[in-house]
Amino acid sequence: MARPPLLSLQDISLTFGGTPLLEEASLQVGPGERIALVGRNGSGKSTLLKIAAGIIAFDSGRRFMQPDATVRYLAQEPDLSAYPSIEAYVQTGLGPGDDPHAGRIILEGLGLDPDAPTTNLSGGETRRAALAHTLAPDPDVVLLDEPTNHLDIAAIRWLEELLKARRKALVLISHDRRFLETLSTAVVWLDRGRTQRMDRGFAEFEDWRDALIASEEEERRRLDKKIEQEQEWLRYGVTARRKRNMGRLRNLQALRQEKRDQRKQTGLADMQIASAERSGKRLIVADKLQKSFGDRAISKDLSLTIMRGDRLGLVGPNGAGKTTLINLLLGRLAPDAGTVKFGVDLKPILLDQRREGLDPNMPLRQAISPSGGDQITIGSVTKHVAGYLKDFLFTPEQFNTPVGALSGGERARVLLGRAFAMESNILVLDEPTNDLDLETLDLLAEVIGDYDGTLLLVSHDRDFIDRTVTTTLVAEGDGTWGEYPGGYSDMLAQRGEGPSELLVEAREKAVKKDAPASAPKPAQKRNKLSFREKHDLETLPARIETLEGEIAKLSDQLADPSLYAKDKKRFDTLTKDLTAKQAERDAAEERWLELEMKREELEAG
Missing domain, CATH: 3.40.50.300 (P-loop containing nucleotide triphosphate hydrolases)
Structure with missing residues (x-):
């Protein structure tokens, strides 16, 4: 018999500024479950996690927590200024029965000096201190929103091992795919305000999600066909049977409304x-x-x-x-x-992790364009700024929004868009x-x-x-x-x-x-080829064959004895291209031969 959940959200709805963010979203957290909460930026993941933590209110639905369960939420920007040391801040999260040494152990595992003063901490150090404050009491349910931000790989690996060893319930939001695959036992997908659950780890999520999207697309096609059939009936059948078929007309109107209400995949x-x-x-x-x-x-x-x-x-x-x-x-x-x-x-183009290249007061439409104009040229393609912003998932309503008002993910997309246009x-x-x-x-x-x-x-x-x-x-x-x-x-x-x-x-x-x-x-000594080596071994023969064809075509063109006299510039270009292609082929052949010999040695050994 399944044990009752420690924490439960049922049919949670929340609207911001007239736009529904959550629509009957649910989340059930059982003992020992490790749930990956996934969804696009702006889908409401952090909001749902804060509702689970009891931090923000919701419009409708129900939140339930077992009376004896303890729940801790990772604070995004804690204020440590009132504490003399990092450890002193972490100790405030401990209860009477908690291990007094747990905070110090976690801080050292995350690469922080517990005795360091709280003044002049970097954003990353403050974030790690908040993580230790959350985990030190060993709560029944831990709610972590992007815990790996500002952590180096050693700290991420240490955190993985700690969370796996504890066997406590966990709800996790993260962009770190390897972290999610290592820890999760279930996935809750938040999409267009609603949640769907898969009781398997994140490694299987994408296949499951793609199957759901394909099923939804098929349902949308069936709905379109049904609307088309009903419209055909409306044009030719409603006049003679008006009274008797008003119900069918209302049904068509309902279908149209259903079509309008469908929130398509972002x-x-x-x-x-x-x-x-x-x-x-x-x-x-x-x-x-x-x-x-x-x-x-x-x-x-x-x-x-x-x-x-x-x-x-x-x-x-x-x-x-x-x-x-x-x-x-x-x-x-x-x-x-x-x-x-x-x-x-x-x-070179440098994308700085500190987002220093962005003026927080500059409107989005100006920030994304390196030249500041209304047109952006990427390679040989020229686009209007509005169209380019849409390519990076910005809506027309955001075009004049100051950069400082955008979320962290949106600012990252602005920097990518601007860098890629240069x-x-x-x-x-x-x-x-x-x-x-x-x-x-x-x-x-x-x-x-x-x-x-x-x-x-x-x-x-x-x-x-x-x-x-x-x-x-x-x-x-x-x-x-x-x-x-x-x-x-x-x-x-x-x-x-x-x-x-x-x-x-x-x-x-x-x-x-x-x-x-x-x-x-x-x-x-390794006993098998790396993924990169296997890939190169499999793809290089086709690449070599392609290069041989290109070399043959260039050689044929250069075989024209009158080419140099007629078009010296073209002769020089073809000669340069031929030399480059031959060098690339030689390098590819040498690489393939090296890998083939290595494969034979590994198989023989």
């Missing part, structure tokens, strides 16, 4: 990136790069070459200097020693995933995959790193950086270390500057 943002002229083959060459702030080393003798088309991800704990290293590589900050050389025609051949994304919903993250990953320039990415989102980068640069502590082919998962496989051990050690070196550097553990 669309996906239509993202494109404007590419500049191709840069040189070598974009950035760093040689023995050194940078320190006092006794805090950011880089010690780092040598790194970034080639055209590279996808480089920077991974490391907060405080390791990832953003500083980006600024060194872009020439925005001078090194203490060593050199950084740049290729020709570099056009010509670039190096795209620099510093924590781009903050505040974006899962669907927009999926689309952003696809757009980055289609971008023909070079990517520098700083992120703590493990899934996003795996899907977008081909090389991972890891902060290993004390100013040292390790370079590994592939994404985050590939890096862990090559290191042969668990993620918690690797990244917690690096964080401790970043925070405790006098800690001695330890030698990296020897990498364990």
Whole structure:
């Protein structure tokens, strides 16, 4: 027999400014359940969670909580100014029977010094303190809204392990796909004000959601057909049988009203990136790069070459200097020693995690346009600002809204829209995933995959790193950086270390500057190809065949003995293209041969 829920929301409805936000939404939280609450930005997830916490009122419906159950909600922006230390703030959340040491243990696990004063804390530190304040009492139900924001990967992994070990009920809102997959046992999907539940983990959510959407589309098509049939009857049958068929006419009117009332699926943002002229083959060459702030080393003798088309991800704990290293590589900050050389025609675009490029008083329609005009050109396509804003899911009513009045996710979309409209051949994304919903993250990953320039990415989102980068640069502590082919998962496989051990050690070196550097553990031999290697092995033959065809066509055109005399410019262009295609084919063949040999060795071993 199923145990009664600890917390229950039934048929919750809430309207803001005349627009329904929640319409008969429900949420049942049983003992030990870990529920992922998912939905698009602006769908009302945070509002529903606050209703569950008893923080805000609702128009209609019912909230029930077991009398002896304890529920804690993660505060978004707590005020710690009244407390002498972080631990003193966390202790205020403990009850008489709670473990007095729990707060200190959690703070240290999240990378905070419990004895640190509350003055001058960063936003991330304040957020982690609030998380410790919420979790220290070990409540029966924990309500967490984006708990991984401002956490580094080590802290995220530590938090995952803590929440799994506790076996207490959890309702979780997060954009971190890997975090949701690891923790959730059920999913509640909030869509167009209503909730639907799946009693399986988030890993199965998208297939389930897509099946529901397909079923809804089929129902919409049936409704359209029925309306068409009723309209046909209305045109030709109502006059002769007016009295007898007034009920059918009313039924048609009801069908039309049902059609109007249907709230269609919110669309996906239509993202494109404007590419500049191709840069040189070598974009950035760093040689023995050194940078320190006092006794805090950011880089010690780092040598790194970034080639055209590279996808480089920077991974490391907060405080390791990832953003500083980006600024060194872009020439925005001078090194203490060593050199950084740049290729020709570099056009970088930087998306700053702090949203500093946005004037909070500027209207949205001006903020998204780099030139400030009414037209935006992306590559060879020119769009009106209004149409471009719609591509990024902004409504006409928002066009003149000041940027400061937008949500965090909306401001992130503004920055993406403005950055993508600028010509670039190096795209620099510093924590781009903050505040974006899962669907927009999926689309952003696809757009980055289609971008023909070079990517520098700083992120703590493990899934996003795996899907977008081909090389991972890891902060290993004390100013040292390790370079590994592939994404985050590939890096862990090559290191042969668990993620918690690797990244917690690096964080401790970043925070405790006098800690001695330890030698990296020897990498364990892998017994299978990485995902990236398997993908390359499968797709390279087709790519090589395509290149061979392109080379043959170029060779045929250059075989014309009169071409040089007739059109020297075209001859030069074709010659340059042929050389580039041959070099690309040779590199692809070499890569495929290397992977094929590796596959044979692994299978034989």
